[in-house]
Amino acid sequence: MTASTVPASARDAVDAAKVQVAALHAELPRWGLVVWTAGNVSQRVVVDPAGAPGAADLLVIKPSGVTYDELTPDAMVVCDLDGTLLEGERSPSSDTAAHAYVYRNMPEVGGVVHTHSTYATAWAARGEEIPCVLTMMADEFGGPVPVGPFAIIGDDSIGRGIVETLAGSRSPAVLMRNHGPFTIGRDAKAAVKAAVMLEEVARTIHVARQLGDPLPIDPAAVDRLYDRYQNVYGQGAAGGADAATDPATNAEEAHA
Numbered sequence: 353m354t355a356s357t358v359p360a361s362a363r364d365a366v367d368a369a370k371v372q373v374a375a376l377h378a379e380l381p382r383w384g385l386v387v388w389t390a391g392n393v394s395q396r397v398v399v400d401p402a403g404a405p406g407a408a409d410l411l412v413i414k415p416s417g418v419t420y421d422e423l424t425p426d427a428m429v430v431c432d433l434d435g436t437l438l439e440g441e442r443s444p445s446s447d448t449a450a451h452a453y454v455y456r457n458m459p460e461v462g463g464v465v466h467t468h469s470t471y472a473t474a475w476a477a478r479g480e481e482i483p484c485v486l487t488m489m490a491d492e493f494g495g496p497v498p499v500g501p502f503a504i505i506g507d508d509s510i511g512r513g514i515v516e517t518l519a520g521s522r523s524p525a526v527l528m529r530n531h532g533p534f535t536i537g538r539d540a541k542a543a544v545k546a547a548v549m550l551e552e553v554a555r556t557i558h559v560a561r562q563l564g565d566p567l568p569i570d571p572a573a574v575d576r577l578y579d580r581y582q583n584v585y586g587q588g589a590a591g592g593a594d595a596a597t598d599p600a601t602n603a604e605e606a607h608a
């Protein structure tokens with residue numbers, strides 16, 4: 353076992369993140385967002401005692417190519433925001449560079465998810481943004497879900513495409529062309545929720561378009577719906593993300 357280089361000051365936060373990220377990986381097959389190992393979840397670990405996100409933060413993510421039934425908290429790996437492995441027995445997810453790039457360039461982001469969920473990926477294959485024609489889209493995405501550039505895995509190009517595409521967008525999701533969706537959130541749970549909601553609206557609008565042209569929503573109404581959902585729905589600010597049951601509980605139930 354290689355010696356961990358996680359700072360002692362971050363130990364408790366890293367261990368808590370491992371539990372959360374392991375449980376959230378179980379949500380991907382549970383919601384039908386992945387086949388085999390084709391998806392990943394990460395969470396930022398802020399190392400600043402004052403709680404300010406920064407370049408010295410860490411990320412917890414799954415090891416590459418490991419099936420979801422094996423993704424226990426101890427199986428999770430820890431990297432710095434250059435993607436360097438600090439703790440773990442196996443190689444980190446092949447998308448670690450993309451996750452790390454997002455964390456370096458979007459300090460407000462605490463969680464990143466990548467899937468190849470069928471309907472969202474079909475929109476990515478066409479390079480077509482998902483139009484904001486449902487109140488659920490206005491609620492969660494605040495407008496259309498944009499398309500990012502084609503980028504091959506292996507360097508910062510996917511992460512750069514995510515950041516540049518989401519700049520100036522309220523959407524927590526981006527469809528990377530010919531590849532699939534990436535979602536972001538204030539934490540990994542919010543990013544998983546965005547991935548679940550993305551697949552739902554991608555499917556619904558695909559179905560609607562089989563029989564006609566979906567009707568647009570007035571931009572002022574989109575703003576009102578987004579503001580309500582983000583600040584009032586559920587139990588208050590961002591209550592929508594907290595409305596879901598605890599993934600750790602779900603994971604126990606799923607594997608019961």
Ligand SMILES: O=C(CO)[C@@H](O)[C@@H](O)COP(=O)(O)O
Binds near residue numbers: 414416417444446466
């Ligand atoms: O799309 C790809 C590979 O092309 C990856 O996102 C997917 O296979 C998941 O990879 P990891 O198991 O996280 O390394």
